[in-house]
Amino acid sequence: MDAPAPGRWQMATVEQVRQETKRAKTFRLALSETSRHLAGQHYVVRLTAPDGYTASRSYSVASAPDESARCIEITVERLEDGEVSSYLHDVIVPGDRLEVRGPIGGWFVWRGDVPALLVGGGSGIVPLMSMLRLARRSGRSDLVRLVVSVRNQDELYYANELPGPETTVVYTREAPPSGGRAPGHLGEADLRQALLPEATAYVCGSSGFADHVTGLLARLAVLSERIRVERFGPTG
Amino acid sequence: MSFTRGFKGRGHAERDARLPPGQYDVGSDWPVLTAEATPNLATSSWTFAVEGLVRHPVTWTWDEIHALPPASYEGAIHCVTTWSKFGVRFGGVSVDTLLAQAEPLPSATHVVAHSHTGYTTNLPLEDVTGGKAWVVWDCDGRPLEVGHGGPARLLVPYLYFWKSAKWVAGLRLLDHDEPGFWEVNGYHDRGDPWLEQRYQGD
Numbered sequence: 001m002d003a004p005a006p007g008r009w010q011m012a013t014v015e016q017v018r019q020e021t022k023r024a025k026t027f028r029l030a031l032s033e034t035s036r037h038l039a040g041q042h043y044v045v046r047l048t049a050p051d052g053y054t055a056s057r058s059y060s061v062a063s064a065p066d067e068s069a070r071c072i073e074i075t076v077e078r079l080e081d082g083e084v085s086s087y088l089h090d091v092i093v094p095g096d097r098l099e100v101r102g103p104i105g106g107w108f109v110w111r112g113d114v115p116a117l118l119v120g121g122g123s124g125i126v127p128l129m130s131m132l133r134l135a136r137r138s139g140r141s142d143l144v145r146l147v148v149s150v151r152n153q154d155e156l157y158y159a160n161e162l163p164g165p166e167t168t169v170v171y172t173r174e175a176p177p178s179g180g181r182a183p184g185h186l187g188e189a190d191l192r193q194a195l196l197p198e199a200t201a202y203v204c205g206s207s208g209f210a211d212h213v214t215g216l217l218a219r220l221a222v223l224s225e226r227i228r229v230e231r232f233g234p235t236g
Numbered sequence: 237m238s239f240t241r242g243f244k245g246r247g248h249a250e251r252d253a254r255l256p257p258g259q260y261d262v263g264s265d266w267p268v269l270t271a272e273a274t275p276n277l278a279t280s281s282w283t284f285a286v287e288g289l290v291r292h293p294v295t296w297t298w299d300e301i302h303a304l305p306p307a308s309y310e311g312a313i314h315c316v317t318t319w320s321k322f323g324v325r326f327g328g329v330s331v332d333t334l335l336a337q338a339e340p341l342p343s344a345t346h347v348v349a350h351s352h353t354g355y356t357t358n359l360p361l362e363d364v365t366g367g368k369a370w371v372v373w374d375c376d377g378r379p380l381e382v383g384h385g386g387p388a389r390l391l392v393p394y395l396y397f398w399k400s401a402k403w404v405a406g407l408r409l410l411d412h413d414e415p416g417f418w419e420v421n422g423y424h425d426r427g428d429p430w431l432e433q434r435y436q437g438d
Contacts, residue, residue: 006435006436046258047245049240049243049244049245050244053245055245055260096241097238099238099240101435104422107418107421207383214273224275227273229271229272231269
């Protein structure tokens, strides 16, 4: 179970920047020191000003573990008062270099071998996407069910890649015209249909979202030792 | 040191000297970061135990621990996710008071704090003695909220806040170091924010 210590600080080169939604961008980073991550782990990005001032924030890896371990993708939501996220959004272009460290975390990880229920709120989908991508690439989509809750279509990350028999999108405010489910908060029924026997639940989102989902899981008799939670604070 | 192109930092000219390296002041917010589901613990059945390498293992009920001499801490707390919060007032009991009743054996060098949820974190004994650690149930004059570890949590404010176990159930004294929940998951064994001991190897 133990996770190895994260690597040292290293310079990564930004290879690609993609607009994910109006407020989110995905950055593809080429690492100088390769280290294969586990689905669910994160990297720290550190910015250094000319006077030595630094600001660092943690960002979940969205890409699946990569055999070559050469690249990672992080998806960053632009927060209005976010010192790091606004810099990444407003300044960073391909070719830039960023100081990063990771991969970090050994708890909120899925190793691709047990049934998993992945529940994300908004940007909380990012580490879960790494897990879904791993499952699909290793031909084990039967092991995972992903439920993501967003306000509307505009806020859905990875919208083109997401659809599949193992994924459900819950719209809380405004559903697309073709959608079968009326807009509304994520409920017990949304999770029950996605709950595989013996599944470990991975819940990622705001603190309020995490509390709501763990409450629903308790009502569905999911044992607390089968629930792993990652909450987003103001990570700016 | 390599600089980041175009990054100047925001308003750090008057950077607060109370901020350890790499931390920022979160102001009046208090982010909730927990890896588990939030438990619902009744104070009527709550207990706190000191056991392991002690002369007298002791378990206190909610009423018994409240009957001990009160102690408080006012100051900063520092989370490894880079936020710090200043001027927080906690009320409870000093770990020194609890250990004085249990009487650690001379062989005890470390403690594992464990929670009612199963969470664990390890600390050198010297980091929880000498007025450096508390079991607290009040925050800013009100009962500690469950999201922040209520009814009671450990408070070791001089180390990163994951050492301040929420929903704390007890301390086990050992003659060796035994990495806890985050420590086996890549985080530092000691976690001194002033030395930026965030991850294993720092």
